[in-house]
Amino acid sequence: MLVEQNQKKHTELWKVSDNVMELKSSIIREILKVSSKPGVINFAGGLPAPELFPIEELKEIAVQVLDKYGPDCLQYSLSRGLPALRELLAKRATERGTPSGIDNILISNGAQQAIELVARAFIAPGDYILTENPTYVGALQAFNYYQAKYTTVDIDDEGMNVDQAIEKIERFKPKLIYTISNFQNPTGITMSLKRREQLVEVARNYNIPILDDNPYGDIRFSGERLPTLKSIGGNEVIAVRTFSKTLAPGMRIGWINGPENIIAQFEKVKQCADLHTSTFCQYIVYEYVNQGLLEPHIEHIKVDYRTKRDIMLKGLQEHFPPGISWTEPEGGLFLWLELPKQLSSVDLFEEAIENKVAYVYGQPFFPDGGGLNTLRLNFATASHEQIAKGIKRLGELFTKYV
Amino acid sequence: MLVEQNQKKHTELWKVSDNVMELKSSIIREILKVSSKPGVINFAGGLPAPELFPIEELKEIAVQVLDKYGPDCLQYSLSRGLPALRELLAKRATERGTPSGIDNILISNGAQQAIELVARAFIAPGDYILTENPTYVGALQAFNYYQAKYTTVDIDDEGMNVDQAIEKIERFKPKLIYTISNFQNPTGITMSLKRREQLVEVARNYNIPILDDNPYGDIRFSGERLPTLKSIGGNEVIAVRTFSKTLAPGMRIGWINGPENIIAQFEKVKQCADLHTSTFCQYIVYEYVNQGLLEPHIEHIKVDYRTKRDIMLKGLQEHFPPGISWTEPEGGLFLWLELPKQLSSVDLFEEAIENKVAYVYGQPFFPDGGGLNTLRLNFATASHEQIAKGIKRLGELFTKYV
Numbered sequence: 001m002l003v004e005q006n007q008k009k010h011t012e013l014w015k016v017s018d019n020v021m022e023l024k025s026s027i028i029r030e031i032l033k034v035s036s037k038p039g040v041i042n043f044a045g046g047l048p049a050p051e052l053f054p055i056e057e058l059k060e061i062a063v064q065v066l067d068k069y070g071p072d073c074l075q076y077s078l079s080r081g082l083p084a085l086r087e088l089l090a091k092r093a094t095e096r097g098t099p100s101g102i103d104n105i106l107i108s109n110g111a112q113q114a115i116e117l118v119a120r121a122f123i124a125p126g127d128y129i130l131t132e133n134p135t136y137v138g139a140l141q142a143f144n145y146y147q148a149k150y151t152t153v154d155i156d157d158e159g160m161n162v163d164q165a166i167e168k169i170e171r172f173k174p175k176l177i178y179t180i181s182n183f184q185n186p187t188g189i190t191m192s193l194k195r196r197e198q199l200v201e202v203a204r205n206y207n208i209p210i211l212d213d214n215p216y217g218d219i220r221f222s223g224e225r226l227p228t229l230k231s232i233g234g235n236e237v238i239a240v241r242t243f244s245k246t247l248a249p250g251m252r253i254g255w256i257n258g259p260e261n262i263i264a265q266f267e268k269v270k271q272c273a274d275l276h277t278s279t280f281c282q283y284i285v286y287e288y289v290n291q292g293l294l295e296p297h298i299e300h301i302k303v304d305y306r307t308k309r310d311i312m313l314k315g316l317q318e319h320f321p322p323g324i325s326w327t328e329p330e331g332g333l334f335l336w337l338e339l340p341k342q343l344s345s346v347d348l349f350e351e352a353i354e355n356k357v358a359y360v361y362g363q364p365f366f367p368d369g370g371g372l373n374t375l376r377l378n379f380a381t382a383s384h385e386q387i388a389k390g391i392k393r394l395g396e397l398f399t400k401y402v
Numbered sequence: 403m404l405v406e407q408n409q410k411k412h413t414e415l416w417k418v419s420d421n422v423m424e425l426k427s428s429i430i431r432e433i434l435k436v437s438s439k440p441g442v443i444n445f446a447g448g449l450p451a452p453e454l455f456p457i458e459e460l461k462e463i464a465v466q467v468l469d470k471y472g473p474d475c476l477q478y479s480l481s482r483g484l485p486a487l488r489e490l491l492a493k494r495a496t497e498r499g500t501p502s503g504i505d506n507i508l509i510s511n512g513a514q515q516a517i518e519l520v521a522r523a524f525i526a527p528g529d530y531i532l533t534e535n536p537t538y539v540g541a542l543q544a545f546n547y548y549q550a551k552y553t554t555v556d557i558d559d560e561g562m563n564v565d566q567a568i569e570k571i572e573r574f575k576p577k578l579i580y581t582i583s584n585f586q587n588p589t590g591i592t593m594s595l596k597r598r599e600q601l602v603e604v605a606r607n608y609n610i611p612i613l614d615d616n617p618y619g620d621i622r623f624s625g626e627r628l629p630t631l632k633s634i635g636g637n638e639v640i641a642v643r644t645f646s647k648t649l650a651p652g653m654r655i656g657w658i659n660g661p662e663n664i665i666a667q668f669e670k671v672k673q674c675a676d677l678h679t680s681t682f683c684q685y686i687v688y689e690y691v692n693q694g695l696l697e698p699h700i701e702h703i704k705v706d707y708r709t710k711r712d713i714m715l716k717g718l719q720e721h722f723p724p725g726i727s728w729t730e731p732e733g734g735l736f737l738w739l740e741l742p743k744q745l746s747s748v749d750l751f752e753e754a755i756e757n758k759v760a761y762v763y764g765q766p767f768f769p770d771g772g773g774l775n776t777l778r779l780n781f782a783t784a785s786h787e788q789i790a791k792g793i794k795r796l797g798e799l800f801t802k803y804v
Binding site: 046047050051053055058059062063066067070071072073074075076077108109110112113116138141142144145244248249250251252269271272273274275276277278279280281284 | 449452453455457460461464465468469472473474475476477478479510511512514515518540543544546547646650651652653654671673674675676677678679680681682683686
């Protein structure tokens with residue numbers, strides 16, 4: 001094919017990322033295979049629970065938006081996003097401890113585009129990014145495209161190990177600190193207040209921006225809400241948020257809260273990239289939030305997810321053998337298991353599927369490799385009964401090998 | 403601001419593009435200024451006519467989509483786009499002379515993202531792109547980001563001058579041929595069949611892919627539909643299409659029809675860039691097209707635009723002095739004026755606004771500079787009365803100087 005021969009440059013770009021991309025793709029293939037097998041209880045997905053999507057409310061809102069705004073909700077709009085929505089998001093951030101104006105906000109196609117805009121701005125080929133180990137694979141995909149390298153830091157019950165971060169920063173001089181501070185994907189761990197303050201101090205001392213990827217922060221169903229990294233770190237921190245986990249991912253509405261000069265640059269890039277995010281979806285989300293429908297909806301999600309998390313934790317306590325540990329997240333969608341060192345969650349995956357239960361093995365979440373004995377469970381999407389049954393099946397499987 | 407210091411790389415990237423970006427921005431600023439002045443008849447916009455958006459139909463479709471697909475239309479979906487929509491677009495392309503399968507189609511956030519995906523794949527810093535002179539500024543923005551250089555070819559009533567293209571190809575070895583083959587923005591010119599065949603042959607001989615940006619192709623209201631470049635050139639051609647001009651730009655649904663191996667690469671980039679295009683908007687567009695609503699809607703648009711074009715042409719004949727020439731487009735939104743060489747449409751702009759009529763001056767559409775005596779008129783958005791009145795005003799202005 002002739003076109004192919006012109007793609008040398010693209011192939012070059014892709015070189016570094018192919019490995020992680022392929023790993024990620026193989027997980028997705030496994031998940032798809034699993035989902036299509038009848039009777040398999042699926043803890044593998046990264047999705048929010050679809051039965052909680054407020055379909056009836058959105059039906060009304062969609063009609064209202066078309067009635068109220070007419071052609072405006074179907075026309076071209078601004079690259080930064082709908083002013084009314086940006087104003088609303090700035091107001092909410094201010095109320096929650098991050099003083100923000102409309103010029104601090106840019107609407108993106110979900111959080112993924114926000115992460116990619118940051119990667120474009122800060123990462124040149126060979127630049128290091130400091131990440132938690134493990135971390136979110138979707139962000140790595142965006143970073144990989146810009147040929148980032150990674151230096152990683154362990155994560156414990158309080159989040160990223162900041163002392164280790166300092167060592168890595170001195171050694172690798174990363175250009176960006178990437179963290180998921182709340183109910184981290186994949187571990188479910190939340191960074192403690194002390195660590196947040198320490199991390200901001202480190203970022204200031206070494207002059208490295210923090211990208212705080214925070215899709216789950218609003219879904220806290222136990223413990224106390226902590227100040228966000230952005231509210232502590234101000235202009236040191238670029239906060240990436242999304243309605244994908246609180247309202248619906250299919251809307252593709254995320255946003256960035258960042259310094260005005262950075263947002264102005266992102267606006268230019270966004271304009272080149274796709275002009276702007278769907279006007280219609282932005283109006284729908286705006287009306288949904290502005291009419292006060294989001295908060296009660298999030299409360300509803302929280303009750304559901306908390307109940308499911310509790311069922312899963314109970315099952316783990318009852319059916320899992322000693323030597324396996326897990327996190328107890330106070331929010332989000334995921335919890336994280338560590339098997340004894342000698343066990344491989346990759347090797348056991350097939351047998352899990354034979355036993356009609358699916359998880360994501362942890363390995364691909366580790367930029368530096370490792371994590372063969374770890375796995376992620378999504379507690380948000382299965383039914384109560386399925387969770388109880390699925391965890392029992394997993395417990396029986398692991399008991400055979402521990 | 404600390405974050406700023408880490409942006410050296412970004413600033414580097416921006417260097418080349420700043421100039422054209424600023425020109426474009428200044429036009430937009432002018433347009434906005436103009437639009438806000440009461441009583442100004444606005445031929446400057448690049449927008450389709452908002453009063454034609456099928457608001458009532460879309461209201462029904464939005465509700466139907468939520469009823470019929472439930473959570474699926476709000477959930478995460480595939481990076482390539484909704485299979486049903488891709489299938490439908492492949493089928494329609496096949497029926498119109500471009501045999502296509504689902505794997506030839508990728509859904510993008512409007513045509514802009516499609517163009518940017520092509521730019522990412524084919525353009526390394528300093529690479530040349532062959533374009534028409536003048537050409538679409540939004541595409542230049544995407545190309546500029548990747549630090550493209552331009553070699554340009556004149557355009558006449560039959561479209562791109564292919565003999566000139568050969569000269570430029572031999573001299574500059576461009577990596578991509580960018581054309582808007584139907585009702586070109588800004589000129590309204592359509593490439594003749596003979597030129598299409600010649601251009602494909604040239605692309606084959608020199609092994610350079612053609613990017614055919616074709617947003618207006620379905621809005622042909624006179625003359626005969628020509629075979630698309632893609633139907634002639636097959637895998638030499640990457641076709642970029644959109645629903646922005648036929649349905650509504652605020653949906654942000656465009657697509658690429660390209661060789662399977664290229665689409666597979668674009669899928670990876672799209673996944674990094676924003677995971678996927680709005681699931682909800684894709685379902686709405688799918689249902690709209692699949693229920694057979696698009697064709698009658700396009701017929702409706704055509705009648706409206708043809709009438710308006712005719713009114714504009716009549717006004718030009720009546721009120722414009724000798725020495726000014728214009729295109730007579732068979733479709734699309736725009737027509738193009740050439741003033742006598744000594745007149746500058748940039749200089750006359752302010753006086754036009756004083757006379758309460760607005761156009762876009764042609765200069766920024768010329769990648770190589772020039773075009774000071776040209777201007778673009780949008781005939782699609784003003785009312786019949788406004789068109790007659792506005793053209794009379796412009797004619798009186800130009801008569802003073804010709």
